Amino acid sequence: MGGGGEEDEHLPLFETKAMKGRLVYRVTSHTKRRRKKMGLDTYVRIRIMIDSACQVQFHRLVLILLPLIFKKLYKAMEDQIETATKLGYIPEDIQTKHTGFSEWASVTSQRDHQSILQVTCQYIIIDGRDSNAVDADGCVLPTLVYLSREKRPNRPHNFKAGAMNALVRILDFLYLQFQSATNNELPVMQLRVSSKISNGQIILNVDCDMHSNNSDAVKDALCFFMDEQKGNEIAYVQFPQNFNNLTKNDIYGSKMDVITKVEFPGLDGHGGSLYIGTGCFHRRESLCGKKYETGYKFDMKRRIEGKVKESVNELEETSKILANCTYEEGTQWGKEMGLKYGCPVEDVITGLSIQCRGWKSIFYCPERAAFFGIAPTTLAQMLVQHKRWAEGHFQILLSKCCPFIMGHGRINLELQMGYSIYDLWAPNCLPTLCYLILPPLYLLKGIALFPKITSPWFIPYAFVIVAANAYYLAEFMWCGGTLKGWWNDRRVWMFKRTTSYLFAVIDTVFNLLGLSSSGFDVTAKVSEQDVSERYEKEIMEFGSSLSGMFTIIATLALLNLFCLVGGLKRIALNLVNSGFETMFLQVLVCGTAVAINLPVYQALFFRKDKGRLPISLAFKSFILALLVCKIFLY
Incomplete structure (x- = not known):
């Protein structure tokens, strides 16, 4: 589309071309007479204005088309996955596109198969990638490795920790030699590296349900590692766990803003x-597994000598x-190397052991969230997740990896106490259950457990109740929460302590007695359409799963309701001395317990x-609560 000859008096027309991935704008020439009329400055200003308008229109078009393209690609992938799930095998037309799928043809079970590995690039060169492996803009493509490690029914695969360690080994093949020191120190680990796929010095670990939300996160992390004064002593840079599917008032208390904005930054200072x-x-x-030594220096630009093609x-x-399940036998993997085994919270115990080897860590919370994940959308998912966390932390407290034992003389006391806050999550179920059972029952019977309102001893109780709740409310609001969100958080706090933490204590005790073994409860993140709709409307999801935990929640809710009604009846009939004051x-x-449990009564x-x-379940909980009240009264 060109515009006019020398005698053309019309404004110039523009056209755009896509050349080598970039937009090039061509402007038709003005007539000499028009340029003289307008002046060169005016001409340039008009040209820039129109050029900018074209760019804006193009970007608007891109913003409209890109989501549609991605949506179409995602839909196609979703259909393929659903088809394979229904059929129980990978269709042949898909197997031909990906060689890794062909190895699954002989697999009869997800828990019994050989190691399956696929690399995307034609050639892997450690010190220089294949120059032909580039995208449309000429940028080098990253190496993508698909791994499904070997699993056998008679051998433990150590869940997430085992998968992480297998990936670390494959990305960097480590031959280990142990040499005992002459001064009775711990064995010194010497690493001789023969890199197989990547010699990158920094490893990013994210869960499969998370995605990047801030491309500057990599630069931010590298800034800490490359700091000239403190960078050499930093082992890892931890970003907060954020979720992009939270409701306005966070019905299941998944945001954990107080932890990420108050507690973790506090630990970061110690x-x-x-x-x-x-x-x-x-x-x-x-x-x-390397220990940090004073004066340690590391050149981030260091390359491993020799190229492997x-x-x-x-x-x-x-x-x-x-990735074979027998590879780790007789090695230090899972003990002194990689993520530690034998604990449901393998990440926390691994971080603690790294810090006990002399390394420091950084917690960085940028204004724009670095990563987004998916929060639980049902009460059952949330309770299972917290049960695993609480059980793992409690096991750490009762093991030789207790912060006060393993960390003694290695990390400062403040950090040891910081770890103990989370390690004591599970035992908190005991005082919570006492407060939810004993005061209501004694109220029903007309026996006072606390001082009268007119007594001076009432003041300490009143101060603790008001101060603790006011402080937490202010802290919660300061972190960006809402008043209703705080109330939801109090409800979830009570549910966790009476179910997740209780089961965590029971399982840990059974594990110590050898009556059971620790498992890894995977938190499901897939929900049906009607469940998702109720979640968006902030309607609490109970359902038929986790009948044991839900029975406890419903029984405690009904017990407090019966006791409140019975207790108020006694006070109204003057069957208690000094009635309401006492x-x-x-x-x-x-x-308060009854008010918090309103969603439970609705669900019942x-x-x-x-x-x-x-x-x-409602009938069973009703009978249990009524039976406890009757037994206590007589």
Whole structure:
């Protein structure tokens, strides 16, 4: 589309072309007479204005088209996955596109198969990638490795920790030699590296349900590692765990803003925060067991000498050995190297051991979230997740890896106490259950447990109740929460302590007695359409799963309701001396519990959707609560 000759008096026309991935704008020439009329400055200003307008229109078009393209690609991938799930095998047309799928043809179970590995590039060169492996803009493509490590029914695969260690081995093949020191110190680990796929010194660890939200996160992490004064002592940079599917008032208390904005930054000032298993940049050497020594210096630009060039088939076959379930036998993997085994919170215990080897860590919370994940959308998912966390932390407290034992003389006391806050999550179930059971029952019987309102001893109780709740409310609001969100958080706090933490204590005790073994409860993040709709409307999802935990929640809710009604009846009939003055604090505790449990009563008696509590569970909880009240009265 060109515009006019020398005598043309019309404004110039523009056209755009896509050349080598960039937009080039061509402007038709003005007539000499028009340029003289307008003046060169005016001409240039008009040209820039029109050129800018074209760019704006193009970007608007891109913003409209890109989401549609991605949506179409995602839909196609979703259809393929659903088809394979329904059929129970990978269709042949898809298997031909990906060689890794062909190896799954002989697999009969997800828990019983050989190591499966696939690399995307044709050739892997350690010190220089294939120059032809570039995208449309000429940028070098990253190496993508698909790994499904070997699993056998008679051998433990150590869940997430085992998968992480297998990936670390494959990315960097480590031959280990142990040499005992002459002065009775701990064995010194010497690493001789023969890099198989990548010699990168920094490893980013994210969960499969998370995605990047801030491209500057990599630069931010590298700034800490490359700091001239403190960078050499940093083992990992931990970013907070954020979620992009939270409701306005965070019905299941998944945001944990107080932890990420108050507690973790506080720990960061005393040597570093916890490693929480995702959104973390690791220094490879610290993750592989190296101890930090004063004066240690590391050149981030250091390259491993020698280039290794292998075809894809050769590389895959030689690397599969590292993912075999027998490879770790007789080695220090899972003990002194990589993520530690034997604990449901392998990430926390690994971070603690790294800090006990002399390394420091950084907790960085940028204004724009670095990574986003998916928060639980049902009450069952949330309770299972916190049960695993609480159980793992409690096991750490009762083991030789207790912060006060393993950390003694290695990390400062403040950091030891910081770890103990989370290690004591599970035992908190005991005082919570006492407050939810004993005051209501004694209220029902008309026996006072607390001082009268007119007594001077009432003042300390009143101060603790008001100060603690006011402080937490102010802290919660300062972190960006809402008043309703704070109330939801209090409800979730009570549910966790009476179910997740209780089961964590029971499982830990059974594990110590040898009556059971620790498992890894995977938190499901996939929900049906009606469940998602109720979640968006902030309607609490109960359902029929986790009948044991839900029975406890429903029984405690009904117990407090029966006791509150019975206790108020006694006060109204003057069956208690000094009535309301004597029983005020017990009425307050019981009434608060009833108010918090309003969603439970709705799920028991009023709701008709699939998210309600089953009738059988409601009947069982009703009988249990009534039976406890009757037994206590007589």
